[in-house]
Amino acid sequence: MDIKFDKIKMIDDSDDLSEGEFRFGFFVNDDIAPNNVTLQYPPVSGEVGIASGETEEPLNRNAHVWPYDANSVSLKVNAVENDDDPGPADEDYENFGSFYLDPDLGTGSSEQWEWLQGQKRLTFIGLTQEPSQRRGF
Ligand SMILES: [Ca+2]
Ligand SMILES: [Ca+2]
Numbered sequence: 001m002d003i004k005f006d007k008i009k010m011i012d013d014s015d016d017l018s019e020g021e022f023r024f025g026f027f028v029n030d031d032i033a034p035n036n037v038t039l040q041y042p043p044v045s046g047e048v049g050i051a052s053g054e055t056e057e058p059l060n061r062n063a064h065v066w067p068y069d070a071n072s073v074s075l076k077v078n079a080v081e082n083d084d085d086p087g088p089a090d091e092d093y094e095n096f097g098s099f100y101l102d103p104d105l106g107t108g109s110s111e112q113w114e115w116l117q118g119q120k121r122l123t124f125i126g127l128t129q130e131p132s133q134r135r136g137f
């Protein structure tokens with residue numbers, strides 16, 4: 001089975017006066033690295049700026065799981081936004097750490113971060129080869 005996380009459509013970047021600054025983690029059956037490569041975006045480090053209404057693509061965050069004999073797959077995404085308020089008296093929160101890679105992240109906010117988790121389970125009919133499908137979640 002081939003899974004391609006290929007775009008992010010930003011509905012609300014969570015920053016009133018600017019674009020949001022993000023890191024994303026993608027999961028296949030709650031596995032952040034189904035092929036031993038962490039499915040994160042940006043792929044290595046840093047953050048990506050995306051504004052409300054923008055679409056970020058191509059992400060090229062892909063997984064190949066073979067053999068695959070279950071009749072469903074769980075896809076999940078974490079989004080963490082740097083909610084640091086730049087100012088002379090503020091600490092600068094540049095380090096996203098690794099909590100955006102937590103499959104149980106959930107949704108919430110703190111003074112430094114805002115985070116959101118989305119999940120969808122796709123079910124297949126039978127085990128024959130299915131045509132590729134594009135689903136949003
Ligand atoms: Ca924000
Ligand atoms: Ca904004």
Ligand SMILES: [Ca+2]
Nearest residue numbers: 015021082083
């Ligand atoms: Ca921000």
